[in-house]
Amino acid sequence: xxxxxxxxxxxxxxxxxxxxxxxxxxxxxxxxxxxxxxxxxxxxxxxxxxxxxxxxxxxxxxxxxxxxxxxxxxxxxxxxxxxxxxxxxxxxxxxxxxxxxxxxxxxxxxxxxxxxxxxxxxxxxxxxxxxxxxxxxxxxxxxxxxxxxxxxxxxxxxxxxxxxxxxxxxxxxxxxxxxxxxxxxxxxxxxxxxxxxxxxxxxxxxxxxxxxxxxxxxxxxxxxxxxxxxxxxxxxxxxxxxxxxxxxxxxxxxxxxxxxxxxxxxxxxxxxxxxxxxxxxxxxxxxxxxxxxxxxxxxxxxxxxxxxxxxxxxxxxxxxxxxxxxxxxxxxxxxxxxxxxxxxxxxxxxxxxxxxxxxxxxxxxxxxxxxxxxxxxxxxxxxxxxxxxxxxxxxxxxxxxxxxxxxxxxxxxxxxxxxxxxxxxxxxxxxxxxxxxxxxxxxxxxxxxxxxxxxxxxxxxxxxxxxxxxxxxxxxxxxx
Amino acid sequence: xxxxxxxxxxxxxxxxxxxxxxxxxxxxxxxxxxxxxxxxxxxxxxxxxxxxxxxxxxxxxxxxxxxxxxxxxxxxxxxxxxxxxxxxxxxxxxxxxxxxxxxxxxxxxxxxxxxxxxxxxxxxxxxxxxxxxxxxxxxxxxxxxxxxxxxxxxxxxxxxxxxxxxxxxxxxxxxxxxxxxxxxxxxxxxxxxxxxxxxxxxxxxxxxxxxxxxxxxxxxxxxxxxxxxxxxxxxxxxxxxxxxxxxxxxxxxxxx
Numbered sequence: 001x002x003x004x005x006x007x008x009x010x011x012x013x014x015x016x017x018x019x020x021x022x023x024x025x026x027x028x029x030x031x032x033x034x035x036x037x038x039x040x041x042x043x044x045x046x047x048x049x050x051x052x053x054x055x056x057x058x059x060x061x062x063x064x065x066x067x068x069x070x071x072x073x074x075x076x077x078x079x080x081x082x083x084x085x086x087x088x089x090x091x092x093x094x095x096x097x098x099x100x101x102x103x104x105x106x107x108x109x110x111x112x113x114x115x116x117x118x119x120x121x122x123x124x125x126x127x128x129x130x131x132x133x134x135x136x137x138x139x140x141x142x143x144x145x146x147x148x149x150x151x152x153x154x155x156x157x158x159x160x161x162x163x164x165x166x167x168x169x170x171x172x173x174x175x176x177x178x179x180x181x182x183x184x185x186x187x188x189x190x191x192x193x194x195x196x197x198x199x200x201x202x203x204x205x206x207x208x209x210x211x212x213x214x215x216x217x218x219x220x221x222x223x224x225x226x227x228x229x230x231x232x233x234x235x236x237x238x239x240x241x242x243x244x245x246x247x248x249x250x251x252x253x254x255x256x257x258x259x260x261x262x263x264x265x266x267x268x269x270x271x272x273x274x275x276x277x278x279x280x281x282x283x284x285x286x287x288x289x290x291x292x293x294x295x296x297x298x299x300x301x302x303x304x305x306x307x308x309x310x311x312x313x314x315x316x317x318x319x320x321x322x323x324x325x326x327x328x329x330x331x332x333x334x335x336x337x338x339x340x341x342x343x344x345x346x347x348x349x350x351x352x353x354x355x356x357x358x359x360x361x362x363x364x365x366x367x368x369x370x371x372x373x374x375x376x377x378x379x380x381x382x383x384x385x386x387x388x389x390x391x392x393x394x395x396x397x398x399x400x401x402x403x404x405x406x407x408x409x410x411x412x413x414x415x416x417x418x419x420x421x422x423x424x425x426x427x428x429x430x431x432x433x434x435x436x437x438x439x440x441x442x443x444x445x446x447x448x449x450x451x452x453x454x455x456x457x458x459x460x461x462x463x464x465x466x467x468x469x470x471x472x473x474x475x476x477x478x479x480x
Numbered sequence: 481x482x483x484x485x486x487x488x489x490x491x492x493x494x495x496x497x498x499x500x501x502x503x504x505x506x507x508x509x510x511x512x513x514x515x516x517x518x519x520x521x522x523x524x525x526x527x528x529x530x531x532x533x534x535x536x537x538x539x540x541x542x543x544x545x546x547x548x549x550x551x552x553x554x555x556x557x558x559x560x561x562x563x564x565x566x567x568x569x570x571x572x573x574x575x576x577x578x579x580x581x582x583x584x585x586x587x588x589x590x591x592x593x594x595x596x597x598x599x600x601x602x603x604x605x606x607x608x609x610x611x612x613x614x615x616x617x618x619x620x621x622x623x624x625x626x627x628x629x630x631x632x633x634x635x636x637x638x639x640x641x642x643x644x645x646x647x648x649x650x651x652x653x654x655x656x657x658x659x660x661x662x663x664x665x666x667x668x669x670x671x672x673x674x675x676x677x678x679x680x681x682x683x684x685x686x687x688x689x690x691x692x693x694x695x696x697x698x699x700x701x702x703x704x705x706x707x708x709x710x711x712x713x714x715x716x717x718x719x720x721x722x723x724x725x726x727x728x729x730x731x732x733x734x735x736x
Binding site: 089168 | 624626627629630631632633634635636637640644645648649
């Protein structure tokens with residue numbers, strides 16, 4: 001038997017609601033006694049994933065294994081997992097004691113065997129009153145609510161309710177404890193306190209915790225493994241340190257902690273072009289001349305005197321704020337405004353040079369390099385994709401041809417007024433990349449436009465999407 | 481601003497109540513007297529009052545038995561996506577009740593069912609059904625879905641979840657529904673008259689004192705007064721019980 005067992009395995013699980021994909025073919029295995037956090041913005045599918053593990057939702061496809069047993073179709077009350085709900089979900093008609101005892105009163109435990117006609121039949125019994133009493137009191141003690149058993153749950157504060165919810169779940173000694181943004185409704189001080197308590201409970205009890213949150217700091221503090229999710233897909237899974245130091249892509253880098261994210265060009269192994277400067281790095285193996293995303297954490301940048309020979313990129317300090325342990329500065333260079341944390345202070349307005357060590361420069365392949373849509377040539381000079389007709393040069397193609405339409409990121413134009421565009425969309429994401437914004441525009445048709453634009457757009461704004469006919473390049477689909 | 485309302489209140493509530501009070505405590509010659517009340521508290525009339533209480537009680541029980549499953553099914557969004565179904569059940573409420581009762585009578589006639597106690601009970605239950613469905617339905621709809629999920633999560637199957645979580649949490653709805661049925665059915669007189677054949681209830685007796693053959697305003701008023709007291713008492717009890725339920729669902733789902 002393997003020493004490290006997989007307690008939960010999620011295999012190719014997808015979930016759709018009315019045709020909309022919420023969780024998109026995820027694979028994840030969770031080891032015994034691990035503290036795993038599903039991290040992502042709202043709507044990324046993290047809660048749905050948790051609910052599928054709990055059994056409240058059934059995957060549209062894929063399987064879920066608990067302790068090696070396929071539980072995909074097992075109803076929640078037969079799964080050995082317990083959940084701490086986002087809004088506590090305490091039973092208002094029961095007092096604290098009875099809330100916690102709820103699961104124990106239902107539970108059947110093995111009680112020896114009986115021999116009948118040569119067959120061994122396992123026997124079950126319920127917990128006795130004194131056993132329940134003992135367990136409930138132990139659980140109350142664990143969450144620090146010893147004297148609260150007879151209290152009405154409606155009279156508790158948010159923090160106390162949360163403790164009851166945790167006790168109610170843990171008292172059943174589940175194999176896995178699921179926590180759905182359990183601290184979301186608490187104030188900051190209480191959150192910090194509960195985080196520490198959860199962490200020590202996890203350590204003492206040896207139960208696997210799966211924790212859902214949108215708070216990256218919470219995820220980094222608590223977890224053994226952080227799973228970053230976006231649009232129903234897992235972006236990266238790894239230890240907090242790995243996620244922070246080596247984000248898999250610009251999205252993860254941006255979501256976890258503060259970072260400087262720039263576009264650059266990979267020159268050759270160990271050399272990258274950053275804002276026109278050749279900077280040494282530790283990465284290799286990218287294609288020469290490939291466009292890459294570069295992530296540099298603010299604490300990895302050093303601010304030096306302007307004429308220091310070590311300086312790589314000249315710049316000027318815009319703001320400088322004392323943050324206790326170090327100074328947080330913004331440094332303007334030709335093409336990018338760096339966020340820097342350094343112990344050496346420079347006044348705003350000072351001319352400086354920036355230095356970064358090769359291993360501080362993190363290079364990632366750009367996830368996409370061009371917009372690509374499956375399209376049909378609908379008429380001469382017109383191609384249709386996302387159920388919308390775009391004027392386009394169709395020379396060499398015939399109506400009815402199935403093609404791939406490609407549009408470069410910087411050739412897509414956004415308009416304030418939806419009616420000025422060929423089609424409409426919503427700003428789903430905007431990431432500053434030094435000289436431009438990388439904007440993601442979601443459409444009604446489950447596919448997104450990726451746009452590089454010098455203008456800043458507000459999230460969720462409704463915009464028009466416009467493409468000049470000559471900027472759409474077509475290719476017959478079969479050629480691929 | 482409040483003056484018109486105050487005037488309305490005085491003219492249509494306080495004054496009539498005062499008139500009832502006056503009649504109840506006077507004799508036919510206009511002098512002060514307890515005769516009205518003494519004739520109410522006779523064996524015969526008390527028996528009819530008891531009969532009325534039983535009739536209302538049965539009506540309430542039948543309504544509850546029919547309404548709860550309906551409300552439970554309708555509160556499940558799967559069956560009642562648009563809320564049209566609940567509307568269908570509540571729709572008859574907006575038809576004049578005499579019309580409804582005459583329709584019920586016609587239905588009984590059509591099937592050759594003779595009138596009497598049971599048809600009157602059925603008619604009465606049918607009459608008040610929406611008043612029971614609606615509050616239970618609202619309470620059930622307002623129960624936080626995560627509570628039933630929590631119950632399942634803690635090991636309760638759907639039957640246990642119903643008896644341990646859903647039913648206790650719907651008590652406020654059941655209570656307010658019961659009041660909505662019990663109180664008006666206590667004073668009903670048209671239903672027993674139309675469907676009950678020889679059924680004599682308290683409401684009908686009051687009616688008889690005012691426009692019927694008996695024609696004794698003093699006794700009628702005393703009887704009305706007793707009825708009012710009963711209604712007030714049942715409301716008081718219901719209030720106490722629902723308070724004891726401890727602000728469950730913050731008394732959501734009541735009709736008031």
